[in-house]
Amino acid sequence: MSIQNLIMNLQKFWAAQGCYLAQSYDLEVGAGTMTPDTFFRVLDKRPWKVAYVQPSRRPTDGRFGLNPHRVQKHFQYQVIMKPSPSNIQDLYLKSLTSLGISLHDHDLRFDEDNWESPTIGAWGVGWQVLLDGLEITQFTYFQQAGGIDTFPVPVEITYGLERLEMFLEGKDNLYDLNWSDDVTYRDLRFVEESEFSEYNFNQADVKLLKKSFDMNIREGQKMIDKDLLLPAYDICLKCSHLFNLLDSRGAISVTERVKMISQIRILVNQIAEQYTSREETA
């Protein structure tokens, strides 16, 4: 049992459901939702099925490698299906069975949890999936992205790979997980966690981050004005990560928070609007 096995099983399962297997996006993102393979594709009217692993960074969750289940970077397995198939919950249950989980021996619950990301003007309705009390998946029907109603409605399934693997291996410490037969999560990630925690919480240069944030916001607007939407969106992702870093440095007040989030959202909403109007004129 290992994380890479888990990934391979999920890949196999969702590929069989017709998903295109994307590669992880090469920018820092807070969640798989934020990558272009989700963000842009949920906006247009065309059917879309994709699955991918996405490393996700949440600087404030860093614990210097000392907490057994909290890290500043974790791995999500992201599935998008548009329009949401009527048997999507069944497919999801089957995916768990395909991992060797016997659902008859456990308590699996879809517990109300509506998801929202103010930064990218997105929200959805759904559940956190609890397996014997452990949150293993976020299951969401996307209702809006970039401030635009999504229709056909996509469904998003986000597995927390570490959580799921902890369940499968019956371990209490994620650093003890096997990535492969002879490489552990600790081998791969411990140093990274401790160094990045130090950087995120104590070292990142606040002035530099703030300046980069402002410059990127301006650059983003410029690219939007030139109708270069993909680069503009990348810039928004950079802003979002800069914001998260500033947050973990404790350098953002409540109001600044609102203001910065809205600065990014304004750009993202413009991108979404321009992107969808392309489809209408095409």
Added chain:
Amino acid sequence: MEFILEINTEEMPSSHIKSGLSQLEDKLKEALRSSSISFSRINSYGTCRRLVVVGNFAPEQKDRVEDIIGPPKIAAFDEDGIPKAAAVGFANKHGLSVEKLVVLKTERGEYVGARKITKGVPTEDILKESLPKIIASLSFPKMMRWGENPLRFSRPIQNVLCIFGENPISFRVGEVASSDFTTGHKIFSPKKIRPKNFSEYRKALAEHHVVVEQDKRKHMILKQIEKKLLSLGAQIYPDEELLDKLSFDVESPHVILGQFPEEYLKLPLEVLSTAMKEGQNLFSVVKGKKQLPYFIGVADVPKDSKTLIQTGNQRVLKARLEDAKFFWAQDLKIKLLKRAEELDRVIYQEKLGSYEDKTQRLKKIVVYLAHKLEAKGEKKSVAEAAELCKADLLTEMVREFPTLQGQVGGLYAREEGYLANVWKAIYEHYQPLSMDDAVPSSFNGAILSIGDKLDSIVGAIGIGMEVSGSKDPFGLRRNAQGICKIILEKKIDLAFSRLVDKVIAVYGEVFEKDKEDIKKRCLEFFRGRLQHIFESQGFRYDLVNAAISPGIDNIYYTYLRLKALDSLKESAHFEPMILIAKRVNNILRNQPQIYKINSELFFEKEERELYTTFTIIRDNTINMIAEGDFTKAQRMLFRIRSSINTFFDHVMVMADDKRLKRNRLALLQAISKLLNEIADYSQIVVSDQS
């Protein structure tokens, strides 16, 4: 004939289920009534995956009888009863033979008429028409769309079972076609079941691990909990909200008893129970007042024979408690006072400054309150509580469990050795969080809570924030209602508008707007909230307006005024008093100028008498009003009525002599003013008002 409707969905939140069922029942009844279909016994049942309505309906609509009035009887038949041309013509026009005509008695005399009987349509046809509309019209706190379905609902609809008189009824809801089947438990028995009637439906579902009656599930949960805790001699810490949620969340309730290591019992109860409840939906287990190292969970399974569910939940809980323990230990390393100094880094609101600024304002406000409420002895302690109350925003514990803000601060203050009048005030200062939540139990908690909330409201209004419709980003409505609730429950006798003045003054130069205007808006805002609270308590809206209209300078007194009106509304004196008060107001309506009474100018007997009665009543009521005994004051006022009546009957108010006229107006103005101190009678609706 028996009717069953089951809307099968993906998992709905419990609040949606309850509201969905009651809407479904109401709308169905309404549709049946408006189609003249008689029915009896409509019941509804629900789980997170089903909304079910069962009833007994007539097989068809009642026949519709319609009388069409024709010519007068005299014009239609002669004396011998032979039909005349008018009758024949009328009968032909309606396709009837003359013998079928009936005689109808109307107010204008006897007429000949045609009675048309339209046969009732089968109920099935009506249901086919109305059910899709009813289902599509259900509304939920948060609606969603799915797939390519045009419909909005709580969660995606999977299937609709509809049976009437043992036969399926077919219709479509969005993209879903109704069917004759349902399915058992999603994981343990997802088989199709084809019931003919409700007793079969219920029985078959039970066999397939679904208990469809919510009350029965709740009962099962409680029974199982009792059994599990019997040997421990313990109980769950009661949590109706959680119990209610869980009894809808599961179709096959199975109670789990789990344990956690005793070392975590060192954590405060609040932290333990929050860690259990949030995220994992677990109950705390207590023996008397003592927390035990156990928890109760409710799983949606027939059994946990391998105890995997129990051990899984234990593992997850342990990790959460380990986190909480770590936060507790870390947080205690830094004293609250030290943390409070850091609050200048945390912005409360851009224009209103940091939490440090808020803290400083709060100190002044609570000291003022302690002074006004004659609790000088608490000035120091409440100022200290104000100083510390926001410090917990900087703790790890609040970061992890935001719902524990305030409580965590209070607990840390207690650990640091502060006395109850300080730590409890901090602990309680966010209370009440809703109209159902308890108000602070301590005096200092109450004034800290009032001060904190009013500071937020005045600040937001002062910088021009608008609360309208669904827009209320700072929760100002909730805050204002919280203040009202505290004042009403704690019977706080306070000059409220002065308190608003004080808070505005404390803000000093922060506001650019006119201060009088800010005050006016604040009071207006509170007036609206108070109105909302009173009306939702079931008071008549016109009495509410009458009690509020004289002003909300003293919120508690406004409430007493309303109680007085409410208790006297059935009195025989009540309506006549209102009518006379309205008459007084009507005469004064176009008299903007206020006159002074000159007692020597009364020369009619009746006006002198009224003046005397008035002065006696006024002198008597002054104290009653000051003490808030509005019922007594009101009763006293009733006595003025006959004198006013006699006055109106015999005295000409608008006399030619200006001096007399002004003096009479002055008397009425004084009376009106007195009446207004008790209630604004012009707001009250009187049934026989012309």
